[in-house]
Structures are given as C-alpha cells and as structure tokens.
Amino acid sequence: MDTEDGGAKLIDVARLAxxxxxxxSRVLNGNPTVNExxxxxxxxxxxxxxxxxxxxxxxxxxxxxxxxxxxxxxLDHAIYATMVDGLQARLAEKNVSLIINTSxxxxxxxxxxxxxxxxxxxxxxxxxxxxxxxxxxxxxxxKRIGYVYTYTSRATEAGAAVGFDNEKAGRTAARYLLDLxxxxxxxxxxxxQDNDRAAxxxxxxxxxxxxxxxxxxxxxxxxxxxxLDDGKTGMKRVMxxxxxxxxxxxxxxxxxxxxxxxxxxxxxxxxxxVSIVGFDNLEIAELTSPELTTLEVPARDMGRIAADYxxxxxxxxxxxxxxxxxxxxxxxESTAVAPR
Amino acid sequence: MDTEDGGAKLIDVARLAxxxxxxxSRVLNGNPTVNExxxxxxxxxxxxxxxxxxxxxxxxxxxxxxxxxxxxxxLDHAIYATMVDGLQARLAEKNVSLIINTSxxxxxxxxxxxxxxxxxxxxxxxxxxxxxxxxxxxxxxxKRIGYVYTYTSRATEAGAAVGFDNEKAGRTAARYLLDLxxxxxxxxxxxxQDNDRAAxxxxxxxxxxxxxxxxxxxxxxxxxxxxLDDGKTGMKRVMxxxxxxxxxxxxxxxxxxxxxxxxxxxxxxxxxxVSIVGFDNLEIAELTSPELTTLEVPARDMGRIAADYxxxxxxxxxxxxxxxxxxxxxxxESTAVAPR
DNA sequence: CTGTTAGCGCCTTCAT
DNA sequence: ATGAAGGCGCTAACAG
Numbered sequence: 001m002d003t004e005d006g007g008a009k010l011i012d013v014a015r016l017a018x019x020x021x022x023x024x025s026r027v028l029n030g031n032p033t034v035n036e037x038x039x040x041x042x043x044x045x046x047x048x049x050x051x052x053x054x055x056x057x058x059x060x061x062x063x064x065x066x067x068x069x070x071x072x073x074x075l076d077h078a079i080y081a082t083m084v085d086g087l088q089a090r091l092a093e094k095n096v097s098l099i100i101n102t103s104x105x106x107x108x109x110x111x112x113x114x115x116x117x118x119x120x121x122x123x124x125x126x127x128x129x130x131x132x133x134x135x136x137x138x139x140x141x142x143k144r145i146g147y148v149y150t151y152t153s154r155a156t157e158a159g160a161a162v163g164f165d166n167e168k169a170g171r172t173a174a175r176y177l178l179d180l181x182x183x184x185x186x187x188x189x190x191x192x193q194d195n196d197r198a199a200x201x202x203x204x205x206x207x208x209x210x211x212x213x214x215x216x217x218x219x220x221x222x223x224x225x226x227x228l229d230d231g232k233t234g235m236k237r238v239m240x241x242x243x244x245x246x247x248x249x250x251x252x253x254x255x256x257x258x259x260x261x262x263x264x265x266x267x268x269x270x271x272x273x274v275s276i277v278g279f280d281n282l283e284i285a286e287l288t289s290p291e292l293t294t295l296e297v298p299a300r301d302m303g304r305i306a307a308d309y310x311x312x313x314x315x316x317x318x319x320x321x322x323x324x325x326x327x328x329x330x331x332x333e334s335t336a337v338a339p340r
Numbered sequence: 341m342d343t344e345d346g347g348a349k350l351i352d353v354a355r356l357a358x359x360x361x362x363x364x365s366r367v368l369n370g371n372p373t374v375n376e377x378x379x380x381x382x383x384x385x386x387x388x389x390x391x392x393x394x395x396x397x398x399x400x401x402x403x404x405x406x407x408x409x410x411x412x413x414x415l416d417h418a419i420y421a422t423m424v425d426g427l428q429a430r431l432a433e434k435n436v437s438l439i440i441n442t443s444x445x446x447x448x449x450x451x452x453x454x455x456x457x458x459x460x461x462x463x464x465x466x467x468x469x470x471x472x473x474x475x476x477x478x479x480x481x482x483k484r485i486g487y488v489y490t491y492t493s494r495a496t497e498a499g500a501a502v503g504f505d506n507e508k509a510g511r512t513a514a515r516y517l518l519d520l521x522x523x524x525x526x527x528x529x530x531x532x533q534d535n536d537r538a539a540x541x542x543x544x545x546x547x548x549x550x551x552x553x554x555x556x557x558x559x560x561x562x563x564x565x566x567x568l569d570d571g572k573t574g575m576k577r578v579m580x581x582x583x584x585x586x587x588x589x590x591x592x593x594x595x596x597x598x599x600x601x602x603x604x605x606x607x608x609x610x611x612x613x614v615s616i617v618g619f620d621n622l623e624i625a626e627l628t629s630p631e632l633t634t635l636e637v638p639a640r641d642m643g644r645i646a647a648d649y650x651x652x653x654x655x656x657x658x659x660x661x662x663x664x665x666x667x668x669x670x671x672x673e674s675t676a677v678a679p680r
Numbered sequence: 681c682t683g684t685t686a687g688c689g690c691c692t693t694c695a696t
Numbered sequence: 697a698t699g700a701a702g703g704c705g706c707t708a709a710c711a712g
Contacts, residue, residue, distance in 0.1 A: 007483055009705060020683045025707055033681060050482055055460045056399035057705035060688050065396065067460070074425060081421035085414060088442055092453070097439045097460055102428055113432070120395045120407070120437055142390055143347055228623060257627050283568060287597050287627045349689060360699045365691055373697060397689035400704050 008049035017045035028053060059121055066096045068310055069117035070126040073105045077226055078282050079252075079299050080128070083150060086303025087126060094311055107194050111136045118143055124310040130154045130161070131196045146317075148306045151197050151297075153324035162305045162323040166197045169295055169327045170204025170249075173277050176329055177247040178212050181338035182275065185209060186220040186245035188234035188255045198223075198251050201279065205249050218243055224255055231258015232265075239268065246274055246338050253278040253285050253294055260288045260334065271336035281330050290333030298325045348389035357385035368393060399461055406436045408650055409457035410466040413445045417566055418622050419592075419639050420468070423490060426643025427466060434651050447534050451476045458483055464650040470494045470501070471536045486657075488646045491537050491637075493664040502645045502663040506537045509635055509667045510544025510589075513617050516669055517587040518552050521678035522615065525549060526560040526585035528574035528595045538563075538591050541619065545589050558583055564595055571598015572605075579608065586614055586678050593618040593625050593634055600628045600674065611676035621670050630673030638665045 010028075014021045019038060026034050027042040034042075045051075059065040068091055072080045088098045099120060101113040111133045117125055118139060124146040137156065140147050147159040155161035177185060187205055190198030202221065210216055220241040224230030231254060238248055239262075250256035256278030263270045270276055270290055278285055278294035285292040302325065309320045350368075354361045359378060366374050367382040374382075385391075399405040408431055412420045428438045439460060441453040451473045457465055458479060464486040477496065480487050487499040495501035517525060527545055530538030542561065550556050560581040564570030571594060578588055579602075590596035596618030603610045610616055610630055618625060618634035625632040642665065649660045 010707095011705080021705090022684080022707075023682060026682085029707085035681060038682085050479070052455065052458050052479075052483065054400070054705050056396045056405065057688090058707075059396035060394070060400050060690090060704090061706045061708080063688075075415065075421045075428070076418075076425045078416075078418060078421070081415045081418070084440075085416045085442060088415070088440060092441060095456065097441070097456060099437045100424075100428060100440050101432060101437075102425060115392065116435065116437060118392050139390065139392075143392065228626060254623070261626070283594070284624055284627055286568060286601070287624055289629045350691095351689080361690080362692080362699060363697085366698085369691080375697060378697085394689050397704090398691075400706090401689080401691045403704080 008051045009054065010051070012049055013042065013045045013051050016049060017042040065121035065123055067099060067120060067122050068096055068124045068126065069099045069101065069114075069120070069122035071101045071103050071110050071113050071117070072126075072128050074102050075100070077252075077254075079280050079297060082299040083303040083306075086300035087307050088303075090304045090307035091310070096311070105191070105195060107131065107133050107136070111139075114139060118145060124148065126150060126306050126310075127159075129196050130156070131194050146310065148309055150302045150306055152200075153322065154196075155322045160309050160317070160321045160323075162302050162309065162320075162325065164297065164325050164327050166200030167204035167207070169279070170201040170206075171208040172204075172327065172329060173201075173249045173279070173295060174205045174208035174212075177249065177275060177277065177335070178208070180247070180275065180335065182245075182247035183214065183338065184218070184243050184245045184247070185214070186238040186241065186248045187222075188231060188238060188248060188250045188259060189221060189223050190251040190255070191223050191225055201251055220245065224258075226252045226254045228254060228258040228261065231255035232262040233258075235259035235262040236266070239263075239266070239274070244274075247277070247335070248274060249277045249279075251279055253280045253282045253292060256292055256294065256334070257284055257288050260290075260292070271334055273339060275335035275338075277335060281328075285330070285332065288334070293332045293335040294330050296328040296330050298327075301325060348391045349394065350391070352389055353382060353385045353391050356389060357382040405461035405463055407439060407460060407462050408436055408464050408466065409439045409441065409454075409460070409462035411441045411443050411450050411453050411457070412466075412468050414442050415440070417594075419620050419637060422639040423643040423646075426640035427647050428643075430644045430647035431650070436651070445531070445535065447471065447473050447476070451479075454479060458485060464488065466490060466646050466650075467499075469536050470496070471534050486650065488649055490642045490646055492540075493662065495662045500649050500657070500661045500663075502642050502649065502660075502665070504637065504665050504667050506540030507544035507547070509619070510541040510546075511548040512544075512667065512669060513541075513589045513619070513635060514545045514548035514552075517589065517615060517617065517675070518548070520587070520615065520675065522585075522587035523554065523678065524558070524583055524585045524587070525554070526578040526581065526588045527562075528571060528578060528588060528590045528599060529561060529563050530591040530595070531563050531565055541591055560585065564598075566592050566594045568594060568598040568601065571595035572602040573598075575599035575602040576606070579603075579606070579614070584614075587617070587675070588614060589617045589619075591619055593620045593622045593632060596632055596634065596674070597624055597628050600630075600632070611674055613679060615675040615678075617675060621668075625670070625672065628674070633672045633675040634670050636668040636670050638667075641665060 103110040149161040189202040192199040224234040281296035443450040489501040529542040532539040564574040621636035
C-alpha cells in the first residue's frame with residue numbers, strides 16, 4: 001500500500017524511534033545533549049526507513065542552506081575548471097554544496113545568475129575578477145551574502161579577494177623579456193572588455209615597457225579570445241607589424257600555443273627569431289614545441305582558499321579578506337635572449 | 341530603522357501592491373489569470389523592494405526545486421569540464437540550477453554525494469559511466485529521482501543514458517591500426533578499476549585484436565591515471581616489452597601526449613617507429629608534435645543532451661532514454677602504416 | 681535530557 | 697479575477 005512518493009519524514013522516524021520530533025532533529029544535527037541509547041534508536045530508525053532530511057524545510061526553518069554559488073566565465077577553460085575543482089572539493093569536506101553558473105564573460109548574464117543564486121539561498125558567492133555590475137554587488141550586500149573575488153587581489157569594502165595582481169604579473173613578464181635584451185615587443189592579450197584581469201596584464205606589461213623607455217606606439221597589441229585560433233591569427237598580425245617584435249607576451253597559454261603554431265607554419269623560429277611567453281601554466285605549456293615559458297597561476301589554490309574564507313567564521317574572515325597569492329615565472333624553452 | 345536582515349518577502353510585496361499574497365504568488369509564477377494592472381503593480385512593488393523569492397519556502401511548498409545534481413570524477417579533466425559546461429548552459433536557459441560534486445573516481449564517495457544531492461532536493465542527477473554502487477541507484481529510485489548516465493550508452497531499467505559505446509570505440513581504434521598493417525600493438529589504458537569506460541575501451545581494443553588472430557599474450561597493456569607523467573612512464577613500459585609494438589592506443593589524449601613526449605626523449609620516431617592513437621580529441625591533440633590521431637568524444641553534446649532529457653516531460657523522456665552518440669576517428673599525424 | 685509549541689515563506693485549494 | 701486559510705517538513709525556543 002503506502003509506497004509513499006518521497007519517503008519517510010522526520011516525524012515517521014520519531015514514531016518508529018518512539019520519541020519526539022525534536023529529539024530526532026537533535027540527533028540529526030549532532031546535538032550532544034541526547035542520551036546515547038536514544039541516539040542509537042533514532043539513528044537506527046532513520047536508517048531502516050531510508051530517511052533523508054528535506055533540505056528545503058531545514059533551510060527554511062534554520063535559515064542556513066549550506067549552499068554556495070560560483071559564477072565563472074566558462075568551465076571550458078582549464079584555469080577556471082581547476083579553480084572550481086579546488087573550491088568544490090574543499091566545500092564538500094564540510095558538506096557544503098556548490099552551485100555553478102557560467103557567465104560567458106557577460107556581466108549582465110552574471111547579474112541574472114547571481115539573482116538566481118540568491119533565490120536559491122546561496123550563503124556566499126564566488127566571483128571571478130573585480131568587474132561586475134553595481135547591481136550585482138548591491139544585491140549581494142543588501143541580502144547580506146558574502147562574496148569573494150578570485151583571480152584578482154583587489155577586494156572591495158564588503159567582499160573578499162583571493163588571487164593575484166594581474167598588473168604586477170604583466171610587469172613581471174615585461175621585465176623578464178626586457179632583461180633578455182628585447183626591445184621590440186608585442187602582446188596578444190585576452191579580450192579586455194569587462195575583463196579586469198586581461199586588462200590588468202596588458203596594462204602591467206605596457207607600463208613596464210614604457211618605464212624602460214620603450215615607445216608604446218611601436219608595440220603591437222592585439223586581443224583574442226582564449227582559443228588556439230585566435231592565438232594563431234593574433235600572432236600573424238603581431239608579426240606582420242612593420243617593426244616585427246622579437247618577443248611576444250600572450251595573455252594565456254592557449255593564445256601562446258596558437259602563436260607557436262603560427263610560427264611553425266610561417267617558418268619563424270621560436271625562440272630563435274621570436275620569444276613567446278604564456279600565462280597560466282596549464283598542462284599544455286609542456287606540450288608545445290618548444291615548451292612554453294609562462295607565468296604560473298595558482299588556480300587550485302585560489303579555489304581552496306576561497307572555500308576557506310567562505311567556511312571561516314565572521315571573526316576569522318577578517319584576516320582572510322585579502323589574499324594575494326604569488327605568481328611564478330616558469331622558464332622553459334620558448335624564450336631566449338634577443339637575437340643579435 | 342527596519343533595515344531588515346534578509347529583505348522583503350512576499351507579504352511585503354502584497355502590502356505595497358495593495359493585494360493579497362496569493363495574487364503576488366500568482367504574478368510571480370506567471371499565472372495568466374491576473375489582471376494586467378494588478379500584475380504591473382505587483383511587479384513594480386517587487387522591484388522597488390528588491391524582492392527575491394525564497395527558494396527554500398517555494399520548494400518546500402511546491403515540491404519543485406528546479407535543482408539538478410551532477411557527480412563527475414573531476415573537473416580537472418577537460419572532457420568532464422566541457423560536458424558540465426554544456427549541461428549547465430542548457431539547464432540555466434530554463435532556470436534550473438546545477439550542483440556539482442566530484443567523486444575522484446570513488447564510487448563510495450559518489451554515494452555520499454548522491455545522498456547529499458537528494459537531501460538538497462535535486463530532481464535529477466547526472467552520473468558518469470555505468471559503474472555505481474547499487475545503494476546509490478536504489479536510493480535514487482526509491483526517492484523517484486531521475487538519473488542519467490553519460491559517457492556510456494548503456495541505460496538501466498530506471499535511468500537514461502546519453503553517450504557512446506566505449507567497447508565499440510576501442511574496436512574502432514584497433515581496426516584502424518590493424519588496417520594500417522600493424523601486428524605488434526600495445527595499449528596504455530586509463531585505470532579500469534570501477535571505471536567501465538576505461539575498461540570498455542580496453543576490452544574493445546583487445547577483442548578486435550584477438551578477432552584478427554593476434555595473440556593477446558603478446559600485447560602489452562598498462563594502466564595509468566589521466567596525467568602526462570603516467571603517459572610517459574606507461575609508454576616506457578610498453579616500449580620496453582620484448583616485442584616492442586609499432587602501434588599504441590592510449591585511453592586518453594593526455595596519456596597519448598605523455599607517450600609522445602616519452603618518445604621524443606627516447607629518440608623514438610612517431611609515427612616512423614611507432615604510431616600513437618589518443619582518445620577524446622581535446623585541444624591538446626593539435627599541440628603535440630606530431631599532431632595526434634584520436635577518437636573524438638562529443639563531450640559538450642552529452643551535457644546538452646543530458647540536459648534535454650532532464651528538462652523533458654515524462655512522456656517525452658521515453659524517446660530520449662537511450663542516446664548513443666557517434667564517435668569519430670580524427671586522423672592527424674601520429675599514425676602511419678606499419679614500418680617495413 | 682526530552683517533549684510541546686509555534687512558526688520559517690510560500691503556494692494552493694477553496695471560496696467568493 | 698482575487699482573497700482567506702492551511703500546511704509543506706523541519707528546528708528553535710521554552711518548558712518540564
């Protein structure tokens with residue numbers, strides 16, 4: 001008969017265990033003030049009934065959802081997937097679930113998704129970068145929902161940030177190439193529109209060049225989406241500049257890999273004729289020929305540390321509000337001293 | 341004064357719009373039986389108050405959560421990340437949220453996570469492969485939660501499947517290499533423990549060889565995790581076999597990329613001395629030198645189609661229960677006819 | 681240590 | 697076309 005649709009509920013467990021619903025609730029929530037024998041009876045009853053708590057009811061009553069949201073540009077880029085992997089793993093250890101949304105780099109879509117996450121009861125939200133619609137932040141702040149920026153170290157008044165300084169990273173790349181004696185440089189940046197990270201890297205790179213007395217008007221800079229093809233066509237354009245550069249900084253390893261591929265096809269020696277520096281240190285950096293010199297981004301760590309922030313108590317959070325992680329230059333084979 | 345903690349609720353909207361909560365609810369849910377002017381008044385009031393519905397209350401009352409869960413081995417492998425990307429994108433179009441959990445290829449952990457998802461009210465669950473604990477499936481079936489297998493085409497009685505036939509894929513790889521005249525073959529498979537996909541590919545490969553009269557005792561088969569390093573060491577072991585193969589099938593592009601790298605280091609020509617076939621057709625397949633011949637897996641499509649199944653009505657679902665997608669051999673440069 | 685009571689915020693009959 | 701009332705399943709006081 002009573003096959004039931006959803007299954008047993010708390011009160012059924014209480015009946016079977018011969019106690020009050022309150023006691024069952026206490027056992028379920030690990031409240032230690034319950035007699036050992038009762039606790040066991042309840043646990044047994046719950047098991048026998050295949051009882052699974054109703055999270056919605058629980059959330060409604062307790063105003064704790066144990067739900068966290070993340071809005072990232074895409075999962076199709078290893079740099080974000082890895083970050084999310086770290087985030088999820090750490091949250092899961094504490095029985096916190098992660099809802100993921102992809103914004104495809106669109107901050108309007110991001111707003112819609114943030115709204116949905118708020119509606120779902122997300123207690124914290126992980127965002128990428130520091131460029132967001134003001135409505136998004138206003139909503140989160142109004143609802144008292146904590147948020148964490150990643151891939152940037154610039155926190156806001158209300159939010160936290162765990163990441164790195166993209167501007168500094170760009171300068172590091174420039175410094176490295178300058179020190180190799182390069183004076184004709186170029187860059188294939190990511191799309192900088194609404195993307196503070198791509199813009200930061202580019203600006204840092206150019207600023208450092210300028211500080212070294214290089215005329216920026218002579219530095220070809222193109223933008224491309226993070227795809228192999230855009231790396232190829234980007235490199236083509238950069239290399240066709242009337243002052244062909246001897247060193248090119250790419251806003252991501254994918255772009256750099258595409259750039260190298262273009263050089264292969266065009267018969268341009270890397271690093272003989274042109275040095276190439278990537279960004280991210282993905283697995284692919286070891287697959288190109290020559291292997292790629294690149295800047296390593298601590299993707300997984302960012303996810304983990306963002307999780308730590310989220311899981312921390314309000315008082316602990318203060319210490320964790322702004323975490324700048326180190327960027328490391330990984331020198332491989334795609335860079336060399338300037339020719340001649 | 342009343343800064344409120346969470347913010348306005350439905351009844352506040354009702355008061356401001358001068359109508360009953362029931363009417364507000366109707367407007368929110370797109371019930372068409374509401375007068376146009378009232379509808380607008382309500383919408384306006386909601387906007388002015390920054391009202392966001394409480395999903396938990398809604399779910400509790402309506403028993404519809406619009407939440408879907410996915411349990412995948414890891415997001416650190418593009419093949420899964422891309423699938424999830426497709427899944428999420430499609431679900432989001434219909435305002436369905438996706439909770440992601442990673443099982444690290446551990447079916448016990450997978451069970452725990454499935455439990456958590458059930459608790460959260462997931463209405464459907466996406467799983468990878470067809471190897472799962474019976475308790476996991478029993479729980480889902482008991483709770484009447486639909487589930488979809490991916491990366492396999494073998495559906496169960498109660499669940500659906502969208503994917504491909506791994507055994508057939510393995511046979512395809514074997515057939516291709518045999519047709520090139522290879523008679524000494526080897527394989528670097530993924531870890532087959534609790535992994536029907538890795539096992540299926542291996543079995544299909546070996547079965548086809550055996551059918552062609554090849555003595556399986558002479559076919560070196562090693563297993564490795566999906567990492568570059570395991571590809572390298574795997575290839576080393578395979579190539580040190582007393583009957584060094586002239587063709588090696590790898591259970592993933594990552595393994596194949598590692599295998600190629602090993603060959604570079606060991607001075608073994610690819611495909612001159614040994615042909616290498618990968619699996620997945622990731623972006624990296626175009627980055628190796630030589631570029632990788634591989635089998636293309638429709639990762640994004642699987643995600644999208646799984647979403648379509650989930651979003652479909654029960655009656656539509658019948659038609660979608662079992663979807664076998666095609667696997668395509670992508671021939672590049674890492675394979676050639678058998679030497680001599 | 682355990683039970684009783686009273687909602688959390690919303691949707692859904694049932695009236696009107 | 698709209699309103700009134702009840703309760704979804706659980707937990708947080710408060711008693712006892």
